[in-house]
Amino acid sequence: MDDAVLSALKRAVDAAPGDLELKLHYARALAESAGRHDEAIATVSEVVAGAPSRADARALLLELLNASPSAASPPEPSPSERPIEYDWSAAEAEVRGVVQPRFEERRAETGGDAFVAERPGVRLDDVGGMTEVKRRLDAAFLAPMRNPRLRDLYGKSLRGGLLLYGPPGCGKTYIARALAGELGAGFLSASITDILDPYVGVSEHNVHELFQIARRDAPCVLFFDEVDTLGQKRSSLRGSATLRNVVNQLLTEMDGVDGSNEGVFVLAASNQPWEVDPALRRPGRLDRMVLVAPPDTDARAAIFRHHLSQRPVEGIDLNRLAKATGGFSGADIAYVCELAAEHALMDSIANGEARMIAMPDLDHALTEVQPSTGPWLDAARTIVTFGDEGAYPDLKAFLKKSKRL
Numbered sequence: 001m002d003d004a005v006l007s008a009l010k011r012a013v014d015a016a017p018g019d020l021e022l023k024l025h026y027a028r029a030l031a032e033s034a035g036r037h038d039e040a041i042a043t044v045s046e047v048v049a050g051a052p053s054r055a056d057a058r059a060l061l062l063e064l065l066n067a068s069p070s071a072a073s074p075p076e077p078s079p080s081e082r083p084i085e086y087d088w089s090a091a092e093a094e095v096r097g098v099v100q101p102r103f104e105e106r107r108a109e110t111g112g113d114a115f116v117a118e119r120p121g122v123r124l125d126d127v128g129g130m131t132e133v134k135r136r137l138d139a140a141f142l143a144p145m146r147n148p149r150l151r152d153l154y155g156k157s158l159r160g161g162l163l164l165y166g167p168p169g170c171g172k173t174y175i176a177r178a179l180a181g182e183l184g185a186g187f188l189s190a191s192i193t194d195i196l197d198p199y200v201g202v203s204e205h206n207v208h209e210l211f212q213i214a215r216r217d218a219p220c221v222l223f224f225d226e227v228d229t230l231g232q233k234r235s236s237l238r239g240s241a242t243l244r245n246v247v248n249q250l251l252t253e254m255d256g257v258d259g260s261n262e263g264v265f266v267l268a269a270s271n272q273p274w275e276v277d278p279a280l281r282r283p284g285r286l287d288r289m290v291l292v293a294p295p296d297t298d299a300r301a302a303i304f305r306h307h308l309s310q311r312p313v314e315g316i317d318l319n320r321l322a323k324a325t326g327g328f329s330g331a332d333i334a335y336v337c338e339l340a341a342e343h344a345l346m347d348s349i350a351n352g353e354a355r356m357i358a359m360p361d362l363d364h365a366l367t368e369v370q371p372s373t374g375p376w377l378d379a380a381r382t383i384v385t386f387g388d389e390g391a392y393p394d395l396k397a398f399l400k401k402s403k404r405l
């Protein structure tokens with residue numbers, strides 16, 4: 001079947017997500033097309049999840065799982081033989097000032113702009129739980145955006161941006177994308193390693209170019225991910241001229257002398273806001289901070305649902321999983337789901353017959369994963385206790401509520 005027909009089918013499926021017959025038809029078509037095996041599994045898994053008793057869907061799923069193309073290729077090295085892959089680039093950039101010119105590479109790849117704004121399909125409704133974060137985002141960002149009269153009234157004070165902070169893996173990037181979706185705006189995301197360039201002046205130029213793309217594609221959310229290194233207190237930059245210049249360029253662009261930043265919303269995320277250059281947090285810049293705390297029970301259920309929805313599962317008790325995972329980050333939960341899938345797969349191979357991922361697999365995975373947010377929360381407690389008085393009111397409230405303070 002050619003790609004055009006498959007695309008047409010896909011559009012029909014998206015238009016009628018409840019039509020399981022059509023979805024199953026699409027899954028069969030995918031299964032017959034070269035290289036689309038994984039998509040076929042994901043699609044038929046959705047059908048099985050929607051109608052667990054459908055024998056034809058289950059049969060197709062098991063058939064696909066058994067005929068997994070990877071089964072035909074040479075066996076994967078066992079985990080202990082597999083070389084461990086680290087992303088050293090960020091650490092390297094910091095320690096030795098050696099950086100990869102990623103911007104250049106990307107420009108060569110696309111033959112045009114290094115970055116392209118995407119139009120995210122996710123909305124804030126897709127972010128599970130986290131009502132407090134949503135409320136803050138609404139007050140600080142969305143309500144004034146939606147209300148043009150308010151915007152006129154407050155004019156300039158709406159310039160500047162928002163800094164999302166919290167432990168790693170808890171949804172900062174995810175929420176930033178959802179916020180762009182909510183605004184119907186483009187989403188342009190770059191991290192420190194994307195921007196830095198070993199040649200003098202190029203990093204600053206990259207920052208300028210990002211703002212230019214965002215201005216051209218406005219309305220657009222320009223998201224600076226992992227700014228703790230980028231925005232580091234200039235005093236602690238250990239003489240890194242490049243980083244200092246990047247911060248200065250960022251300030252210049254955000255100040256947008258001629259009002260050219262209309263429709264450009266700057267968001268940033270940081271695991272360690274206390275490391276961020278105070279100059280970046282002055283009025284008109286990243287002047288509002290929103291805590292993205294570890295996911296609450298509802299959010300954890302939503303995250304489990306999200307990560308299991310594309311896999312062949314049965315008999316999943318989301319409530320029980322959510323209750324058993326206090327202190328887990330979104331990324332921890334993703335890992336639990338991955339381990340559970342691996343466990344079911346190993347079992348299937350051992351027994352010579354594919355089976356669904358079920359609660360025992362998840363329970364087994366839970367014994368192997370520890371919640372990762374503890375150390376961050378301990379560090380945060382130190383900051384709140386000994387740092388600037390009143391600098392992190394919502395963090396303080398969260399720590400009190402979770403009895404860590």
Ligand SMILES: Nc1ncnc2c1ncn2[C@@H]1O[C@H](COP(=O)(O)OP(=O)(O)O)[C@@H](O)[C@H]1O
Nearest residue numbers: 127128168169170171172173174299303330331
């Ligand atoms: N509230 C949530 N609802 C649904 N998924 C979430 C939520 N929070 C986190 N996730 C999942 O956890 C993963 C890690 O989140 P991410 O935004 O990358 O964390 P951070 O940027 O804070 O390090 C995301 O890919 C997302 O799938």
Ligand SMILES: [Mg+2]
Nearest residue numbers: 172173225269
């Ligand atoms: Mg992130």
